[in-house]
Amino acid sequence: MSKIYFVNISVTPLKEGMDMVLFVSKLAGLVQNYSNHTKILHKFKVTGEPQIVAIIEVADVIGLERTIAGLYRLGNVSVTCTPLYCYEDFANFLEVGPITFPGPLPENDLYWLEFDLEYKGKSLDQFVEIWRKEAHMALSSRAEGLPVALYKVLMERKVHVFLCVPDPAKLDEMAFNLPIMVENGENVHIKCKAIQMLDVFRQKVVA
Structure with missing residues (x-):
């Protein structure tokens, strides 16, 4: 496997x-x-x-x-x-559906987000329910056309997100509307980096 x-x-x-x-x-x-x-x-x-x-x-x-x-x-x-492991498998564990799978990411306007999630002040059941809403929103957004690939770190409350957003200001707007931020924002830590497709970068360098 x-x-x-x-x-x-x-x-x-x-x-x-x-x-x-x-x-x-x-x-x-x-x-x-x-x-x-x-x-x-x-x-x-x-x-x-x-x-x-x-x-x-x-x-x-x-x-x-x-x-x-x-x-x-x-x-x-x-x-x-x-x-x-694939976020889709984690969403399935949370009983979130329907599951949508990522298509190819565009070459431009790419960002890498690292989510580190805690749940101080919340019970585990409350936290899982918030994450269930989060997973539903993430997969629904992709189904509506947002180019995004998501991966969960095994045995940790961390998620890596790769997505295309042409307008950088939209990233903050999106973040403030996420269920995990609305209901648990004080326990959410996000790192954001701009990224380029590695092969595209290499072609530009050797050109």
Whole structure:
């Protein structure tokens, strides 16, 4: 059975004069499907930072290990690898339906949101009910045309969201209307990064 991982690759510039753009481009060349053992579902360059994030589906962990080993051979990188599962499976666990599945994300106006959820002052049942409303809204928004891919961190109350929003101001508007913010906002922590498709970034660099 395949498993999904969130791979976060950060460059640590240890020497002066490093061509950071070229180095990240070399890293991009290594974040590829490995035989039939790994499939890259998403891969992005964090805008303005020497960082790559990828969602990788793994049929055999050795393929993932070889990919990570190739990254380390370039040197000056830090890699973290976090197990995930599809948000659709989590929504099914919450008995939210109908389930809609993500289509391809557009190439422009992309953002990566990290949600870290607590529930101080709420019972677990109350928190689960709020999250049920949240999952329903997320999947309904996608069904209505919002390009978004979501992944939950295994055994943690954390969610990674990749979405396309042409107007950045709409992100705040969307956030304030989320059930998880309306009913539990004091316990919600969100990080937001602008991102680019990694292959698009690499093509621009080598062009």
